[in-house]
Amino acid sequence: MKRAAFSQPLMPVALLLPQLIIIAVFFYWPAGEAIYSSFFLQDPFGFGSNYVGADNYTRLAKSSEYAKVAGFTLFFTVLVTFLSLGIALLLAVKADKVIRGAKTYRTLLMWVYAVAPPVAGFLGALLFDQNIGPITDLFAYFGYNLQIGLNYNDTAFAMIVVSVWKQIPVNFIFLLSGLQSIPVAVREAALIDNKSGTRRFWDITFPLLAPTAFFLLIINITYALFDTFGVIDIMVKGNPASNPITLVYKVYTDGFRGSDLGGSSAQSVVLMVLVLALTVMQFRMLERRIHYT
Amino acid sequence: MKTTSVMIAGAMTAAMAGPVAAQTEIEWWHAMGGSLGETVNKIATEFNASQSDYVITPVFKGSYEETLTAGIAAFRAGEQPNILQVFDAGAATVIGAQGATIPVQDLLVDNGIAFDIEDYISGVRYFYADSDGKMIGMPFNSSSPIMYFNVDALEAAGVTAPVTWEEFQDVTAPALVEAGYVPMSQSHMPWIFTENFFSRHNLPFASANNGYDSADVTINMDAPEIRDHFEAFKGWIDNGYAGFYGASWDDNATPFQQGEVGLWLGSSGSFGGLQKTAEFEFSATYLPYWEAITTEPTQTFIGGAALFAMSGQPEEENKATAEFFRFLTSPEVQYMWHQETGYVPITEAAYEVAKADGHYDRFPAAEVGIQQLSLPAGEWTRGYRMGFYVQIRDVMNREYTRYLTGETSLDDAFTAIKEESDVLLSRFAQTQN
Incomplete structure (x- = not known):
């Protein structure tokens, strides 16, 4: 066997360097800074700092409030991921079958994708407003007093609805194109084998869609964990009080609003480890079962 | 290094500035x-x-x-x-x-x-x-936090703006309920019902001279007066004497602007905005106080x-x-x-x-x-000085809301506020050296 190689040993290094520099400057350096400052308590203006060992971490481990936020984050992430993928899949399968006016239909479904998360949050905040929100009025019509910003469960409900609504179009686009890339021959062969639409979907279509779905799963978990920040910020109006928040939002309230640099650095290190673990796990456990064509 | 760059910057500025008067x-x-x-x-x-x-x-x-x-x-x-x-x-x-x-x-x-x-x-x-x-x-x-009132609402109820909280719960609130109004709402629990509760009644808010003398300070959130006040507030919410719409400023102000709430505790700085939005005649008066705590109320922060x-x-x-x-x-x-x-x-x-x-x-x-x-000052009315105070306010808002919505008890809420605030204060003290 012949090994392809560069004749000059420095050439590959030079080619890799730009990428490595970017990763170092934008990832390793800030990550290192975060780890370093998580062992200190610092004056916000940078005048004094005290080494406190693992104190910032043990404090998090002991905090029941932090545990509560982590619990909500898990619940929120699972629900947002499941719902936005599930609903998008349903819509994509149905849209795939539409023949007349297909383009209009798809465009309408993708529209929401153009809305920025804070704008989505703002729309949500308006629709769910305690005093003037139409959705609040709708619930009141059915005899339920919806109180966003006051009732923990109501606020959680509104956050999940807005976050899912925002994410469905992205999933829809990917799933639809995934569906359309399944060869007609395969579908027709399946149709001869089995008349049941449900069976054909789970036996043929879904496995062939799996690479797309796996990619979307990762994207969606990341979305629910991090990109929903804008939605949450607007929904709690910058003042979380007893409302549900996610781990990322807590990093923001403690670090940016509260100027507690050490404490919020420790929290972001925890998040970093979490994401790392999650990604490794996903690829180890799930990717093996997926067949790329 | 630094001197060189300063010199270069200086030279450049001088070159660019030219003869124009600086x-x-x-x-x-x-x-x-x-x-x-x-x-x-x-x-x-x-x-x-x-x-x-x-x-x-x-x-x-x-x-x-x-x-x-x-x-x-x-x-x-x-x-x-x-x-x-x-x-x-x-x-x-x-x-x-x-x-x-x-x-x-x-x-x-x-x-x-x-x-x-x-x-x-x-x-x-x-x-x-x-x-x-x-x-x-x-x-x-x-x-400063003051009490705004809907003039029409008070007239309809046949009462005047309450001076004390006793008057509010015995006279004003029942009459306003009778007249079809939600008697009262407030827009900022840490500022209006906590910090200024302490100054209005001339009570010490924190150790070390309200925190002025040292960063090594603890908060007096275990004072019986503040607990009693919140217990009363919850009672008012439960029997319809007060509206509570969460920790957001606007959610509590809107019902007053819409004429549903008779009395609203807001900021003296809200005056300009209210003048533009309120469609009824309104006026304002001092923040009420508890006669049971003091008969000589003091100025606010x-x-x-x-x-x-x-x-x-x-x-x-x-x-x-x-x-x-x-x-x-x-x-x-x-x-x-x-x-x-x-x-x-x-x-x-x-x-x-x-x-x-x-x-x-x-x-x-x-x-x-x-x-x-400009009301008489007291020993504890000049201010307070506590670090990580934004987070302390967040803790207050969180625990107050939980207590007022029945998620937690009065004891647990105040214990949590006191303990978490003191931890934050001691952590802040560690940043100051």
Whole structure:
């Protein structure tokens, strides 16, 4: 066997360097800074700092409030991921079958994708407003007093609805194109084998869609964990009080609003480890079962 | 290295500036959005037009928290503005970082501008001062929590605005319920029902002289008076004497603006906005107090924010900042600011100008804030100084809301506030060395 190689040993290094520099400057350096400052308590203006060992971490481990936020984050992430993928899949399968006016239909479904998360949050905040929100009025019509910003469960409900609504179009686009890339021959062969639409979907279509779905799963978990920040910020109006928040939002309230640099650095290190673990796990456990064509 | 770059920068500036007469430019980072921001710009424009030596540029940096964070980040990078607006809850952070700011008193005196703390109205003198009474930050948009009332609602109920909380629960609230109103709502539990609860009743809010003497401080959230107050508040919510719409300012203010709520505890700075939005006749009076706690209620703390002169700037820019402060505190500018926004004038002279001009004959409610700040002072009314206070307020809001919605008990809520706040305070003390 012949090994392809560069004749000059420095050439590959030079080619890799730009990428490595970017990763170092934008990832390793800030990550290192975060780890370093998580062992200190610092004056916000940078005048004094005290080494406190693992104190910032043990404090998090002991905090029941932090545990509560982590619990909500898990619940929120699972629900947002499941719902936005599930609903998008349903819509994509149905849209795939539409023949007349297909383009209009798809465009309408993708529209929401153009809305920025804070704008989505703002729309949500308006629709769910305690005093003037139409959705609040709708619930009141059915005899339920919806109180966003006051009732923990109501606020959680509104956050999940807005976050899912925002994410469905992205999933829809990917799933639809995934569906359309399944060869007609395969579908027709399946149709001869089995008349049941449900069976054909789970036996043929879904496995062939799996690479797309796996990619979307990762994207969606990341979305629910991090990109929903804008939605949450607007929904709690910058003042979380007893409302549900996610781990990322807590990093923001403690670090940016509260100027507690050490404490919020420790929290972001925890998040970093979490994401790392999650990604490794996903690829180890799930990717093996997926067949790329 | 540093000297070289400074020299190069100096050479470049000199080359570019050429023969043009040098105007000193200074920057002012603030958190005043909307119509308040327009008034800020107006002040800056008038200052620039009033003389030819200095130019000030106001820059809007978002909310109070965002402005403070931006100022801190800029300071750490050596890019700080000349003037930074910092709100009441951030006072301990910025005053604790000695060396980050030039005390405004020193700045004025060093630049030959007369300064006498007695010129300022008594409620604003010491809130942004150090423990020796030296003024560190220049009070800018100063407000105090006051009680607004819907005149029609009180007339329909046949009552007057309550002076004490006893009167509220025995007389005012039942009559307002009878007349078809939600009797009362309030917009800021930490500020109105906690901090100013302590000052109105002249109770110590924290150890170490309300935190002025040392960063080693604990909060008095285990005081029986504050617990009783919240227990009463929950009772009012439960029997319909009060509306509670969460921790958001607007969610609690809107029902009053819509004429559903009879009494609303808000900011004296809300006056300008209410005048534009309320479609009914409204007026205002002092924050009620508990007669059971005191028969001699005292003045309240100022809320709002102050302007801090950041250190590390050239002499001539500090001079410009001092000149701007002189302009800002002049009676005419203060009166204009007071009229347009509802924030209180910070000097006695400006207050006199407003009175002489008949402003309070036209709008009696506009005077309530400053009158309340000029009530007799007490041992515990000059202010409080606690670090990580933004987070302490978050803890208060969280636990209060849980208690008021029945998620937790009074004991658990207050224990959590006391314990978590004291941990935050001791952590802040560790950052100060």
